[in-house]
Each structure stands twice: as C-alpha cells, then as structure tokens.
Amino acid sequence: MADVNRGNRPLSPFMIGQYYRPQMTSISSIMVRITGIVSLGTAFLIVLWLLTAATSESAFSVVDGLMRSFIGDLLMFVLTWAIWYHMLGRLRHVVWDLGYWVEVEISEHLGWAMFIGATVLTILTAIVV
C-alpha cells in the first residue's frame, strides 16, 4: 500500500482542553463513557455482596454494613445514577444507529433529557427501594 500516507496525518485536537468549549453534545457523550467504566466498579460491589451472602452471615454483615452505611448509601446513590445515565445514553446511541434524532439541536435536548432523566429515575429508585 505504497500510496497510503501512514504517518504524518493531521490529528484532531483532544476534545477536552483549550481547543473546544464544553458543549452538551460532548459532555453528555463523555459522561456515557465514564458511567460505563464506573459500572465495572458497581458490578464488583454487587458480586462481592452476593459472594459474601453465599459465604457466611459474618462476611455478609461486614460488606452489607459498609454498603448500607451513610457513605455506602451515598455511593450507591451515585452508582445508581451512573447506571441510569449510561442506560439512557446507550439508548440514545441505539436511536442514532437506527438513523433518527441525529441533528445537533435534538442531540442537545437528548443530552439534557439524559441528565434529568437519570436524576429522576435515581430518586425514584431511592424512594421505591
């Protein structure tokens, strides 16, 4: 492939920093990635909780006690928000992939809808659960 320029291609500047102002489209997209990675930690906590429940009452009471302490509750609230946000963000990707709502203005509205929707769903979860 001699005619392909393999080095020396122009790179676009990184999206966070001095080159781009923060926008709803970029921030809402970055948050999808962050919440996705954070959810690996959530999965770790849930598996740990299940494993201790399957092991013994003393092991369970340590982990369950920590997760249901004030700080644990706060953490679970944030992690639940992350799950809801990520789900809404991925749902937006599904809609985009099907070819709908790709316009910038609609995407910005959807970004707001993800932040507000995740918060409402998290509060609902905290009330129901």
Place this chain on the structure above:
Amino acid sequence: MRYLTDRKRAQGLGSGRSGTHHHWQMLVSSAALAVLVPIFVFTFGLGYGGSYEEVLAYFSRPFPAIVTALMLIVGLYHILQEVTEAIEDYVHGVAGKLLIVAASAVSYTLMAAGLFALVKLAL
C-alpha cells in the same frame, strides 16, 4: 495509478483496527439492557437492604435469581466492550493490549464469581 479501492485503504485503520462487529454488539447489548436494567435495578433493590435470612430467601426465588444472572452476563459483557473501546482509544501498543486482557479477565471473573454465588444462594 492507484490500484487500491477506498475500502481497502480504510480497512484496519482506526484505534481498534476493526469496529463494525464491536459496534453491532454494542447496539444489541444496549437494546437488551434498556429492558433489563430497569427490571434489574428494582428487582435487586427490593432484595437489597434486608436481613441475612431475608436476602437468602429472596435470591433463592427464581425471578430475582434469573434477573440477576442475566444482568451479570449481559451487563458485564456490555461493560467489557465499553472499557475495551476506551482502552483502544487512549492506550496504545503493548500496554493497551495487556490492559484489554486484564479488563477481560476481571469482567469474566466477576461474571463467574457472581453466578457461583447465585447458584449457592438459590440451591
């Protein structure tokens, strides 16, 4: 004279070297999780917060056990794809490859450990 097609020129580039399969898997698991996540959050949430005996009894019922098992498999698979994509974007070379191996190991270990716990709770 150029013998290469535009497709051939683009193939194998991009941070992940290939992407359509990954992209399709993300669409499939995202759509599945849009249904599964709400069911899981409330099902798991109702079992979470009880005493030791209540938790044992709750997760030995079929519905909570099956929903949690599904979430462990589909959810962790999705998270692994998500993490892999992030690594491909920002960490390159040997470090990137090893990180992807590590992320896979962690994800599948969590999956197996969680399923083992569920089986032990349910039986």
